[in-house]
Amino acid sequence: MKGATVTLYNRPPEVQNFIEVTLALMAELAATPEAKAALAGIRDGVKRVDPQTPRSPGRQPACAHLGAALAHAAQTPQLAPLCAALEAAEPHLEWTGEERNGLASGSYAEITLLGPGGHEERRDVWLGLSLLAPHVRYPDHNHAPEEVYLALSEGDFWRETSGWFTPGTGGTFYNQPSVRHAMRSGEAPLLAIWALRRV
Structure with a gap:
């Protein structure tokens, strides 16, 4: 039909639900105008569905800590629906390991749902999550897109502008484009979601 919008690609429904629940909650919790603006742009961007990259769903050794991290997060009522959505989506997702970050085996795992190297290869918006085993420091890094984090656990974050x-x-926070930042876990694993937008 002339003028109709045709969706050529589809995300698994559980993954789509996780994306929607996550970004809605992050927008609700965002504490600064910069974070709110970034998330508004990201939520608009994910309405477009790009081709899905074939992946092999599965876990990495660090995922031994996922159950404890989710159990902790779910004790916060506001996070419980997100945790349930992640548990439903996770069987469709591939965790990648620490090899690209130079971390010890079993210390780190991540999922990139949207973004470079992700389930949905794209450059405009990125969405994923990171899991650190206890007592792990993720290396300092930076990137051109602006970024909003949602912490699903305790843990420390570093930014060159604030320590x-x-x-x-x-908790949520905003990283401006190209700022150097890092994170570290303490006695418990660290689980965090990140959403980025190229500006």
């Missing part, structure tokens, strides 16, 4: 800080479970 180390602890957002707490359910």
Whole structure:
């Protein structure tokens, strides 16, 4: 039909639900105008579905800590629906390991749903999550897109403009483009979601 919008690609429904639940919650919890604006752009961007990259769903050794991290996060009522959505989506997702970050085996795992090297290869918006085993420091890094984090656990984050800080479970924060930043876990694993937008 002339003028109709045709969707050529589809995300698994569980993955689509996780994306929607995650970004809605991040937008609700965003504490600064910069974070709110970034998330508005990201939520608009994910309405377009790009080709899905064939992946092999599965876990990495660090995922031994996922159950404990999710159990902790789910104790925060606001995070419980997100945790349930992640548990439903996770069998469709591939965790990648620490080899590209130079970390010890079993110390780190991540999922890139949207973005470079992700389930949905794209450059405009990125969405994923990181899991650190206890007592792990993720290396300093930076990237051109602006970024919003949602912490699903305790843990510390570092930004070159402000030093180390602890957002707490359910805390969000914004990283401006190209700022150097890092994160580290303490006695418990660290689980965090990141959403990025190229500006």
